Amino acid sequence: MSEINDSIYGSQAEILPHVAELFQGKLLELDDLTVKESGCHAFEHLNVRVKSEDSMREKCIRKELEPTAFQALRTLHDSIGLRVVCLFQEDVKKCVEYIRGIDGCQIVEEKDYIKKAKPNGYRSYHMILLFTAPYQDVEGADPGKFYIEVQLRTIAMDAWAALEHEIKYKHNIKDPALVVRELKRCAEELAACDVSMQMLRNLVKGGGH
Amino acid sequence: MKILLAEDEKDLREVVSEFLEISGNTVFAVENGKLALEESRKNPYEVIVLDIMMPEMDGITALTKMRAEGNVTPVLMLTAKSEIDDKIAGLDAGADDYLAKPFSMKELLARLQAMTRRKEIYRKSVLSAGNTELNTKTGTLSAVNSISLSTDEVKLLELFMLNQGKPYSKEELFQQVWAEDNEAEISVVEVYISFLTGKLDAVGADIQILNDEKGIRIS
Numbered sequence: 001m002s003e004i005n006d007s008i009y010g011s012q013a014e015i016l017p018h019v020a021e022l023f024q025g026k027l028l029e030l031d032d033l034t035v036k037e038s039g040c041h042a043f044e045h046l047n048v049r050v051k052s053e054d055s056m057r058e059k060c061i062r063k064e065l066e067p068t069a070f071q072a073l074r075t076l077h078d079s080i081g082l083r084v085v086c087l088f089q090e091d092v093k094k095c096v097e098y099i100r101g102i103d104g105c106q107i108v109e110e111k112d113y114i115k116k117a118k119p120n121g122y123r124s125y126h127m128i129l130l131f132t133a134p135y136q137d138v139e140g141a142d143p144g145k146f147y148i149e150v151q152l153r154t155i156a157m158d159a160w161a162a163l164e165h166e167i168k169y170k171h172n173i174k175d176p177a178l179v180v181r182e183l184k185r186c187a188e189e190l191a192a193c194d195v196s197m198q199m200l201r202n203l204v205k206g207g208g209h
Numbered sequence: 210m211k212i213l214l215a216e217d218e219k220d221l222r223e224v225v226s227e228f229l230e231i232s233g234n235t236v237f238a239v240e241n242g243k244l245a246l247e248e249s250r251k252n253p254y255e256v257i258v259l260d261i262m263m264p265e266m267d268g269i270t271a272l273t274k275m276r277a278e279g280n281v282t283p284v285l286m287l288t289a290k291s292e293i294d295d296k297i298a299g300l301d302a303g304a305d306d307y308l309a310k311p312f313s314m315k316e317l318l319a320r321l322q323a324m325t326r327r328k329e330i331y332r333k334s335v336l337s338a339g340n341t342e343l344n345t346k347t348g349t350l351s352a353v354n355s356i357s358l359s360t361d362e363v364k365l366l367e368l369f370m371l372n373q374g375k376p377y378s379k380e381e382l383f384q385q386v387w388a389e390d391n392e393a394e395i396s397v398v399e400v401y402i403s404f405l406t407g408k409l410d411a412v413g414a415d416i417q418i419l420n421d422e423k424g425i426r427i428s
Contacts, residue, residue: 115353115354115413116353116354116413117354117355185349185357188349188355188356188357189357191354191356191357191411192356192357192358192359192408194411195356195404195407195408195410195411196404196407198407199400199403199404199406199407200400202403203400203403
């Protein structure tokens with residue numbers, strides 16, 4: 001028990017994985033439906049995580065917040081995180097549409113870093129949701145409301161983000177400016193491939209031209 | 210090659226047109242500088258041939274106006290043999306070459322071909338249209354976002370941006386972009402138009418490629 005009592009999430013530590021699983025289930029339903037309708041998957045893969053104790057504490061400190069369950073679950077919004085990785089850009093759009101329509105899912109914020117990439121070249125679609133689930137939340141409401149952060153992107157964008165993440169934490173880089181510039185160029189080339197592959201898929205689906 | 214010819218002497222105009230067409234070119238011939246200027250605004254040409262002495266508007270005035278409007282199409286001036294000042298005025302106005310009358314048809318054709326071969330040097334490295342920029346050296350397309358283009362996409366978009374609003378046929382685009390690619394077939398044009406359409410959209414460009422009965426162009 002002491003482990004749970006020590007958790008920054010308090011008694012919510014037990015609940016969050018269930019909420020995450022419930023929300024993941026909604027996306028798996030979409031995938032089943034899409035496979036039945038078109039024979040294609042809605043996404044290529046899906047990652048779900050509850051932010052680790054250490055990361056959450058570290059984030060609270062960085063943001064000058066008390067490391068309490070309330071701050072972690074109300075002021076911050078990424079205790080539950082999902083990453084949806086799709087084959088094509090249009091699949092990303094379809095998943096976003098679907099998430100907007102999920103029952104009990106209130107959209108708090110959406111950021112389209114695909115339409116306008118971050119200056120370093122990062123591309124992804126971010127959503128912050130307030131999801132109603134049959135569990136007590138940190139404020140005592142039951143059914144409760146839980147923040148979920150969803151990142152949606154293509155495999156190419158995901159590959160780039162993985163590499164960028166690795167490079168960012170390497171401090172002994174000889175010419176960081178060059179690496180940053182070239183990494184941005186890679187992002188632009190991958191984005192170009194995403195568009196070309198989407199167009200090729202449309203072409204193939206349309207039965208040639 | 211698609212050639213615009215302005216020559217007021219009817220016989221010469223017809224003979225030159227015929228020779229160039231027999232040699233495998235498409236020629237649009239007009240009888241004065243004013244008509245040449247108007248036509249240069251409407252349609253894209255690979256090379257323009259202007260006589261200097263013409264009624265309505267002389268060749269040098271027409272060329273000066275074309276260059277002022279941003280038209281970088283290679284231009285050859287036809288001059289009378291003795292008029293050194295004409296040659297200088299033509300070159301000063303932005304002509305790329307001149308040929309003194311009377312000239313040999315073969316020499317005219319050879320000079321036109323040479324001019325289009327070295328058109329690379331007239332290229333500006335950054336072209337712009339609306340909110341959109343194309344860096345032809347790096348192949349970067351940018352507006353709200355930026356993205357990379359392949360070599361053929363750059364060539365294709367460059368044609369459109371240098372000739373904004375002027376319609377191309379699929380065949381013209383194929384000849385100008387894929388002439389040296391033995392494996393390419395004409396269907397490649399539509400595929401690349403769709404690639405470019407997607408990429409313009411992806412960078413948030415406010416220009417778009419139109420493809421209708423008038424032809425293919427950007428607006």
